[in-house]
Amino acid sequence: MSDNDQRLGRLARTRARLQECALDLFERQGYDQTTAAQIAGAAGVTEMTFFRHFATKDRLVVEDPYDPLIADAVAAQPRGLPPLTRAVGGLRAAWARLPEPASDDVRRRVRIAAATPSLRAAIAANNAATEQILVEQLVGDGADPDAASVAAAAVLAGITAALLRWSQRDGAALADAVSAALDTLEARR
Template sequence: MGKAAATKALLQERAMALFVRQGFDETTVAQIAEAAGVSQMTFFRHFPTKDAVVFDDPYDPAIAAIVAAQPLGLPAMERVRLGLLAAWGAVPETGDKATREKIRLVAGHPRLAACIRENNRRTEDLIVEALTGTGTVRLEARVAAGACLGGLTAALLDWAVEPDGQELGERMRAALAVMGESDSAARGER
């Protein structure tokens, strides 16, 4: 990990600790920078806003590419589902405790909870672009991407607030399996 990536990771780690301890709104950029031992200017080199610390997602372009690489003969929903499943398998497992705290923070804060949709929209747009670039009709691409991302978001929020011993990766794979079952039933394959 280079120095810039290490600084960014440290800022995220310290910010989340402060958000959990004293609340999102009560935490300032100055406090985050101080806790990380950097200047506020350095903070803003890595994140345009305090919200961006929570929603930074470097995986979207990779997810779209993996979705686009799924077999063209499959329905859009299945291409998205399988692409997300493959993408999830390629992402290193995160510490469930830290991730759960982050998702609880987001779910419990009205403005941050609203940002989930905006974050999903950016991911959805990239998936739609990837699918339409391989010949999928735009509406089919939009519905497939929206449905799969909505299902994953529902499973993620449920996992954060209702711990059942299931690891996050296991929960995401289970949610994608449910969507596969629903897609098969809609095509009359049961």
């Protein structure tokens, strides 16, 4: 057991073990071909325990990002602009303020997602929460609800698409991919 594991506590440790085993299996034999029981077995644990740590199988790959940060950044955007422009501006600001994430781990997950059509649905469902927050922020600042809803959905879907393509390249910077996507959303490319 590594030092790192030692100071994690039993709960966090099994969770980490499950996640690691799962990603390994997904990469080796595919997400759909890997059963929950198999993951649990590889982690030396019961299927039941697996589901206590991850409510659904797809949560092993898709995780929630930085909702509050995004809301703040959008709030800081100047008013009076069209919702799409404000959403894009907010996302740009939010991203700049973000700690550069462990890019390799992110890419690993996104790669699995990109290779697994059935997971795109999970990503979309996951985006719904962020979308909700974005919409509320835009509407709270005076945008038309319909327009806000469209803008929020479009921006998140656009960024997601960019992430999926980014994961297939080697060595490219995540920040550049996101930045380019935001440009596209402003019809600047």
